[in-house]
Amino acid sequence: MKAVTLDQVPSVPMTMEGAANVSKQVPLGKEDGAPNFSFRVFTIAPGGHTPYHAHASEHLNYVIAGQGALVNEAGEQRPIKAGDFALVLPNEKHQYRNASAIEDFKMICAVPGAYE
Amino acid sequence: MKAVTLDQVPSVPMTMEGAANVSKQVPLGKEDGAPNFSFRVFTIAPGGHTPYHAHASEHLNYVIAGQGALVNEAGEQRPIKAGDFALVLPNEKHQYRNASAIEDFKMICAVPGAYE
Numbered sequence: 657m658k659a660v661t662l663d664q665v666p667s668v669p670m671t672m673e674g675a676a677n678v679s680k681q682v683p684l685g686k687e688d689g690a691p692n693f694s695f696r697v698f699t700i701a702p703g704g705h706t707p708y709h710a711h712a713s714e715h716l717n718y719v720i721a722g723q724g725a726l727v728n729e730a731g732e733q734r735p736i737k738a739g740d741f742a743l744v745l746p747n748e749k750h751q752y753r754n755a756s757a758i759e760d761f762k763m764i765c766a767v768p769g770a771y772e
Numbered sequence: 773m774k775a776v777t778l779d780q781v782p783s784v785p786m787t788m789e790g791a792a793n794v795s796k797q798v799p800l801g802k803e804d805g806a807p808n809f810s811f812r813v814f815t816i817a818p819g820g821h822t823p824y825h826a827h828a829s830e831h832l833n834y835v836i837a838g839q840g841a842l843v844n845e846a847g848e849q850r851p852i853k854a855g856d857f858a859l860v861l862p863n864e865k866h867q868y869r870n871a872s873a874i875e876d877f878k879m880i881c882a883v884p885g886a887y888e
Contacts, residue, residue, distance in 0.1 A: 657844050657866065658859040659852055683857040684832050690859055692884050693809050695832050716800050716811050718834065718880060720855075728773050739836075741799040742775040743806055750773065764834060766882055768808050 658688050662697060670698065670706070677704025677754075685772050694772040700724065700754040700761040708751035713771040715744040717752075722761035727751040774804050778813060786814065786822070793820025793870075801888050810888040816840065816870040816877040824867035829887040831860040833868075838877035843867040 660683050670678040678700050685694035697720070698706065708727060719740045725733035726742055729749040736742060736752075744750045754761040776799050786794040794816050801810035813836070814822065824843060835856045841849035842858055845865040852858060852868075860866045870877040 657842070657861065657864055658857075659842060659850055660857050661855055662857075684859045688859050689861055690832060691830055691862060693832065693882065695834065695857060695882070714807055716806060716809065716882070718811065726773070726775060734773075734775055736775055740775055740777055741811060742773070743800045743804050744773055745805055746807060748773055764880075766809065766811070766832070 658684065660684075665697075667699070672707055674707030674709060675705070677701035678706055682772060686769050690769060693766055693768050696765045696767065696772065698752070698763055698765055700752060702754055702757050702759070704761075705753040706751055708749065710747050710749040711771070712746050713767050714746050715742075715750075716766040717742040717744070718764040720762040720764060722759050723755045724761040724763075725753045725755050727753065774800065776800075781813075783815070788823055790823030790825060791821070793817035794822055798888060802885050806885060809882055809884050812881045812883065812888065814868070814879055814881055816868060818870055818873050818875065820877075821869040822867055824865065826863050826865040827887070828862050829883050830862050831858075831866075832882040833858040833860070834880040836878040836880060838875050839871045840877040840879075841869045841871050843869065
């Protein structure tokens with residue numbers, strides 16, 4: 657059993673190509689003994705975005721704070737805000753963007769442990 | 773791709789033995805095509821609690837709102853509040869309790885799809 661707050665979890669810049677102004681934390685994951693999947697938290701600063709890409713792993717997301725956009729395969733931006741849940745299916749092209757000029761966009765991004 | 777807010781998701785009372793004043797929602801799960809795991813949300817009203825039990829599935833939790841306690845195998849209550857993350861390992865005895873007399877305790881409880 658583990659309980660933790662985000663300010664206890666190290667934050668590292670996301671260096672993946674196509675990412676801008678994004679940092680990553682892993683509050684619950686393989687190191688804690690989670691056998692199947694992990695909770696990552698991404699913080700996107702104003703002006704920032706995750707890569708516009710697709711991959712074999714699904715995402716289950718929950719928006720902790722802020723206002724953003726979830727870009728779909730057609731390039732359309734769907735508004736998404738604190739309190740919203742989102743599912744990105746395997747191999748579905750997607751991107752998260754911060755839509756605010758002043759506030760961070762912060763979300764849980766749950767993935768199978770192999771993709772932590 | 774799916775995006776949804778909790779007020780769009782049906783809520784059903786949790787009827788499992790040992791649960792009191794708990795309701796369940798599944799904002800992201802098998803019906804949406806999530807291949808590996810599901811996000812359930814449990815709302816525990818004041819005075820309520822989940823069963824004090826163990827099971828083969830792990831939980832990955834995020835507390836959306838409220839103040840509660842996470843009871844461990846020794847029966848000890850650890851305070852847990854909005855913004856906290858918690859991991860309950862497979863076969864680890866546990867219980868969530870609402871610690872407030874006036875406010876709901878609400879958390880994401882992620883499990884493998886078979887345990888949705």
